[in-house]
Amino acid sequence: MANIVEEIKKPIADEMKLFEEKFYQSMQSNVPLLDRVTRFIVTTKGKQMRPMFVFLCAKLVGNVNEKTFRGASMIELIHTATLVHDDVVDESFKRRNFFSINALWKNKIAVLVGDYLLSKSVLLSTDNKDFDLLAVISRTIREMSEGELLQLEKARKLDITEEVYYEIIRQKTATLIAACCEVGVLSNNADEILAKKMQDFGTFTGMAFQIKDDLFDYLSSNVIGKPVGIDIKEKKMTLPLIHALSIANDSDRKYYFNIIKRHNHNSKKVKELIGYVKESGGLDYAITVMKDFQDKAKNLLNGFPESEAKNSLMLMLDYVIERKF
Numbered sequence: 172m173a174n175i176v177e178e179i180k181k182p183i184a185d186e187m188k189l190f191e192e193k194f195y196q197s198m199q200s201n202v203p204l205l206d207r208v209t210r211f212i213v214t215t216k217g218k219q220m221r222p223m224f225v226f227l228c229a230k231l232v233g234n235v236n237e238k239t240f241r242g243a244s245m246i247e248l249i250h251t252a253t254l255v256h257d258d259v260v261d262e263s264f265k266r267r268n269f270f271s272i273n274a275l276w277k278n279k280i281a282v283l284v285g286d287y288l289l290s291k292s293v294l295l296s297t298d299n300k301d302f303d304l305l306a307v308i309s310r311t312i313r314e315m316s317e318g319e320l321l322q323l324e325k326a327r328k329l330d331i332t333e334e335v336y337y338e339i340i341r342q343k344t345a346t347l348i349a350a351c352c353e354v355g356v357l358s359n360n361a362d363e364i365l366a367k368k369m370q371d372f373g374t375f376t377g378m379a380f381q382i383k384d385d386l387f388d389y390l391s392s393n394v395i396g397k398p399v400g401i402d403i404k405e406k407k408m409t410l411p412l413i414h415a416l417s418i419a420n421d422s423d424r425k426y427y428f429n430i431i432k433r434h435n436h437n438s439k440k441v442k443e444l445i446g447y448v449k450e451s452g453g454l455d456y457a458i459t460v461m462k463d464f465q466d467k468a469k470n471l472l473n474g475f476p477e478s479e480a481k482n483s484l485m486l487m488l489d490y491v492i493e494r495k496f
Contacts, residue, residue, distance in 0.1 A: 176218060179486045182479035183226040186235050190222050190243055197244040197295055198288065208284050221246050221351045223487070224376075228355025228369055230480035235358075241295055242304050242354035248292035249308060250347060253315060255285040303357050311350040318342025322407075329431060331408040333417070337378070344384075345377025352376075368471060375468035380491045382461040385409035389445055389454055403444060404435050410460060411453035412444075418451060465492055
């Protein structure tokens with residue numbers, strides 16, 4: 172899988188190296204504490220998939236320029252801010268096998284750092300008069316917040332339908348990947364039609380990405396390093412479970428809803444529920460939907476002329492649904 176990521180990066184390898192410098196510069200401040208935290212953020216970065224989408228989409232329609240770098244930094248600032256805030260909300264003390272910011276510097280500092288990163292993303296656009304990019308990131312921040320709150324509201328009642336699930340994952344996950352793709356082409360002065368096309372491409376890719384994430388909850392934990400059944404323990408209603416319950420008879424539905432509500436920390440009961448979801452075709456259904464979103468994204472890409480950037484985006488689509496973590 173690591174080889175696939177390197178293959179995807181090939182057309183933008185130089186840009187990704189330069190981006191690391193520019194991203195660190197975009198976070199800098201006159202406060203020594205903030206600089207210590209942001210240095211820690213840079214050294215514990217993940218695969219940086221989102222900047223890769225920005226650069227590849229820019230190269231799909233033109234060249235990478237200074238506006239592309241600013242757009243990629245804005246996206247990564249938003250993404251990092253949401254991860255910092257998520258760790259506080261979830262009381263999580265590990266992130267990518269490192270201690271999280273709230274674990275090292277406590278909640279108050281973590282929240283303020285997240286706020287600072289969000290403000291920097293907005294300032295980066297206004298200082299450079301990138302108002303088209305500002306419109307995209309403002310919409311993205313709003314949608315991500317709405318998605319989180321919608322999920323929290325529905326989790327309390329456990330009344331998530333398939334349609335509501337799609338809306339939650341579109342807002343929570345897909346909207347940021349859609350923003351990457353839109354920002355990439357806007358940095359090359361794309362018109363509204365092209366910007367919307369790439370936004371749709373990012374949305375379909377992001378939907379497939381999140382469904383894959385949700386499938387991990389039903390897979391062997393030694394493959395991915397994530398405990399099996401963690402979503403069920405947190406009462407998160409994901410597509411395999413929603414589908415399995417939607418086709419269950421009344422008594423089964425009541426029985427399994429009761430496990431989610433009252434026995435979600437009982438390992439034996441959670442294992443039973445996972446077994447039921449697998450047997451009733453919940454996983455197969457989710458895989459079919461995931462591949463459908465992947466196909467929709469590929470169909471949009473097919474309209475572009477052949478290029479290294481297009482090949483890498485096609486590879487990225489395969490990676491999204493074949494990754495093991």
